[in-house]
Amino acid sequence: MIKKCIGVDIGGTTIKSGIFDVEGNLLKSWQIPTRKEDDGKYIIDDIAESIQTKLAVLGIPLEDVIGVGMGVPGPVLPDGFVEVCVNVGWKNIYAERELSKRLGGIPTKSNNDANVAALGEMWQGGGKGYSDLVMITLGTGVGCGIVIDQKIIGGRHGLAGEIGHIHVRNEEKEYCNCGGRGCLEQVASATGIVREAGRILKATDLPSKLRGKEEFSAKDVLDLAKLGDEACIRTMGIVGDYLGLTLFNMTLTIDPEVFVIGGGVSKAGSYLLDLIEKYYTGYCVISKNRPKLCLAKLGNDAGIYGAARLICG
Amino acid sequence: MIKKCIGVDIGGTTIKSGIFDVEGNLLKSWQIPTRKEDDGKYIIDDIAESIQTKLAVLGIPLEDVIGVGMGVPGPVLPDGFVEVCVNVGWKNIYAERELSKRLGGIPTKSNNDANVAALGEMWQGGGKGYSDLVMITLGTGVGCGIVIDQKIIGGRHGLAGEIGHIHVRNEEKEYCNCGGRGCLEQVASATGIVREAGRILKATDLPSKLRGKEEFSAKDVLDLAKLGDEACIRTMGIVGDYLGLTLFNMTLTIDPEVFVIGGGVSKAGSYLLDLIEKYYTGYCVISKNRPKLCLAKLGNDAGIYGAARLICG
Numbered sequence: 001m002i003k004k005c006i007g008v009d010i011g012g013t014t015i016k017s018g019i020f021d022v023e024g025n026l027l028k029s030w031q032i033p034t035r036k037e038d039d040g041k042y043i044i045d046d047i048a049e050s051i052q053t054k055l056a057v058l059g060i061p062l063e064d065v066i067g068v069g070m071g072v073p074g075p076v077l078p079d080g081f082v083e084v085c086v087n088v089g090w091k092n093i094y095a096e097r098e099l100s101k102r103l104g105g106i107p108t109k110s111n112n113d114a115n116v117a118a119l120g121e122m123w124q125g126g127g128k129g130y131s132d133l134v135m136i137t138l139g140t141g142v143g144c145g146i147v148i149d150q151k152i153i154g155g156r157h158g159l160a161g162e163i164g165h166i167h168v169r170n171e172e173k174e175y176c177n178c179g180g181r182g183c184l185e186q187v188a189s190a191t192g193i194v195r196e197a198g199r200i201l202k203a204t205d206l207p208s209k210l211r212g213k214e215e216f217s218a219k220d221v222l223d224l225a226k227l228g229d230e231a232c233i234r235t236m237g238i239v240g241d242y243l244g245l246t247l248f249n250m251t252l253t254i255d256p257e258v259f260v261i262g263g264g265v266s267k268a269g270s271y272l273l274d275l276i277e278k279y280y281t282g283y284c285v286i287s288k289n290r291p292k293l294c295l296a297k298l299g300n301d302a303g304i305y306g307a308a309r310l311i312c313g
Numbered sequence: 314m315i316k317k318c319i320g321v322d323i324g325g326t327t328i329k330s331g332i333f334d335v336e337g338n339l340l341k342s343w344q345i346p347t348r349k350e351d352d353g354k355y356i357i358d359d360i361a362e363s364i365q366t367k368l369a370v371l372g373i374p375l376e377d378v379i380g381v382g383m384g385v386p387g388p389v390l391p392d393g394f395v396e397v398c399v400n401v402g403w404k405n406i407y408a409e410r411e412l413s414k415r416l417g418g419i420p421t422k423s424n425n426d427a428n429v430a431a432l433g434e435m436w437q438g439g440g441k442g443y444s445d446l447v448m449i450t451l452g453t454g455v456g457c458g459i460v461i462d463q464k465i466i467g468g469r470h471g472l473a474g475e476i477g478h479i480h481v482r483n484e485e486k487e488y489c490n491c492g493g494r495g496c497l498e499q500v501a502s503a504t505g506i507v508r509e510a511g512r513i514l515k516a517t518d519l520p521s522k523l524r525g526k527e528e529f530s531a532k533d534v535l536d537l538a539k540l541g542d543e544a545c546i547r548t549m550g551i552v553g554d555y556l557g558l559t560l561f562n563m564t565l566t567i568d569p570e571v572f573v574i575g576g577g578v579s580k581a582g583s584y585l586l587d588l589i590e591k592y593y594t595g596y597c598v599i600s601k602n603r604p605k606l607c608l609a610k611l612g613n614d615a616g617i618y619g620a621a622r623l624i625c626g
Contacts, residue, residue: 157602165599253457253459255472
C-alpha cells in the first residue's frame with residue numbers, strides 16, 4: 001500500500017488538515033477551529049486528537065503515515081522553535097516536537113505558512129514541475145515564500161519572504177503597520193488597492209462607478225478595471241507597476257524559474273497576471289531570458305499540500 | 314599529507330590561481346595574462362599548463378590535488394556550460410570539462426566570479442563562520458554573490474545577484490549600459506559615485522575641494538567626505554541611502570546572516586560601512602534582529618579562495 005503523509009495548516013481562525021499519499025494526491029481534508037485561549041496551549045492537543053480520530057474513521061493505521069508537516073502563521077527557526085506566534089498565541093514552543101510526542105514519536109516538521117504554501121504550489125499547484133519558485137500571496141497583506149532547489153529559504157531572522165514590507169515608494173506619507181513607510185503592502189495588498197483607489201478618486205476627475213460609494217473592496221476595483229472603469233484602471237496601473245518592479249528586483253537577486261501569484265487578489269486571474277507581466281517586462285530590459293509568471297492553483301489548500309510535502313519531499 | 318585543491322579566478326586581463334590545502338590555507342598563488350584572442354581558445358590550455366608547471370616546481374604530484382575550481386566572469390549554467398562570456402571571448406564552452414580533460418580527468422567545477430568571491434569570503438574572509446551570506450562588490454560596477462546554507466544561489470537565467478541593475482531611482486534620466494534607467498550601479502559603483510558627485514557640484518553651491526578639478530575618482534570623493542568636504546558628504550549620503558535600501562530589501566527577501574561589503578570602493582573601510590549601516594538601520598524599522606554588515610577581507614584573492622572552496626567544500 002502507498003504510504004500516507006499529513007499536512008496541517010494552522011491559521012488564526014481554523015486549522016486545516018489533509019491526508020495525502022506520498023505522490024501528492026489529497027485523500028481527505030478537514031478543519032477544526034483554532035483555540036487561541038491560554039496562549040494557544042490546546043492547539044497541539046486538538047491537532048493530534050483530530051488526526052487520530054480521522055485516521056481511525058478512515059481505517060488508516062498510524063504506522064502507514066510517514067509523518068506530519070505543519071504550516072505556522074509566524075517565524076519558525078530551523079530547529080522548529082517558535083519564539084512568538086501572535087496569530088495563535090504561542091510563545092517559546094517547539095510545536096513540531098510537541099505534536100510528535102502526542103503521536104507516538106512520528107516524524108514531524110514545521111515551517112512558516114507562506115513558505116509552506118510555496119512548497120505546496122511547487123508540488124501540485126501552479127509551480128508543478130519547477131524546483132526554484134517564488135510564490136507571492138496578495139491578500140489582506142502581501143506574503144511570499146521562496147523555494148530554491150526544492151528547499152525553503154527560511155531566512156536567519158524570520159525576515160525571508162517578508163516582501164510586503166519592501167520599500168518601494170519614497171513619497172508615501174502614511175505609516176504601514178510595520179512602522180515603516182512606502183511598503184509594497186501599502187499599495188499591492190487588498191487593503192492597499194482599496195486605499196490607492198480612494199486616493200485616485202480624490203486626486204483626479206477620472207470617471208468611475210466607485211464615485212459616491214461609501215465602501216468598496218479590492219474585488220470591486222479589479223472587476224471595474226476589467227470593465228474599463230478609468231479610475232480603477234489607473235489604480236491597477238500603479239499596483240501593477242510596483243508589483244512588476246518588485247518581481248524584477250527579486251529576479252536580479254535570486255532569479256527563480258517561476259513566480260507564482262496567489263492570494264485573494266489573484267482571483268482576478270489573467271487580467272492581474274497580464275497587468276503584472278506588462279510592468280515586469282518593462283523593467284526587464286536586461287534580459288529576455290527570465291523567470292516566468294503564473295497563477296497559483298491550489299487556493300486555500302496550498303498550505304496543507306505544502307505542509308505534507310515538508311514530510312514526503 | 315594534507316590534500317590540496319586549486320582555485321583559478323579568470324579575469325579579463327589576468328588569470329589568478331592559488332594552491333590551497335583543504336583547510337583553506339593558501340600555499341602558493343600566481344598569475345598569467347588572459348589571452349583573449351581567437352575567442353579565448355588558448356585560455357584553458359594556458360591554465361592547465363600553468364598548473365602543471367607550478368605543481369612540478371613545488372614537487373606536488375597531481376594525485377595529491379583533489380580538484381580545480383574556476384571563477385568565470387560571466388554566467389555559468391548548473392552543468393558547467395558557458396553560453397557566452399564577453400570578458401574573455403568564450404562562446405558555447407564547457408570550460409570545466411575542457412580543463413579536466415587536460416589535467417588527467419581531475420574533478421573540476423566552475424561558477425560565476427561574483428558567486429565564487431562570496432564563497433571565498435565565507436571560507437576564509439569577512440564571512441568566516443557564517444553559512445548564509447550575501448557579498449556585495451562595489452567596484453567599476455556593483456556585483457553580488459549569494460550563498461545560502463554554504464551553497465551558491467546561481468539563478469536559473471544567469472540573473473541571480475545582478476543587483477547592480479536593481480531599479481532604485483525613478484527620477485533617473487540617463488541610461489545604464491544594461492539599457493535600463495535608475496539602476497543601483499548608476500549611483501553606487503565607483504563610476505556612479507563620481508557621476509553623482511559631479512551632479513551635486515553642479516546642482517548646489519556646497520563648498521568642495523573638487524570644484525575646478527577636471528577629473529576625480531571615487532576614492533577622491535570618499536577621502537574628501539571623510540575630511541568633511543560638504544559636497545562629498547552629500548554625495549555619499551545619497552550613495553549610502555540607495556545601498557541601505559538595497560540591503561534592506563534583500564533582507565526582506567532572503568534574510569542572510571551577514572552582508573559582506575567588498576570591491577575597490579570598500580577600501581574606504583569603516584567610514585563606508587558605518588554610512589551604509591546608518592541608512593540600512595533607518596529602513597529596518599520592522600525588526601532589530603537582522604543581518605549584520607561587515608567588510609570583505611580577502612581583497613582580490615577572494616576569487617581564488619572561493620574557486621578552491623568549490624572543490625573542497
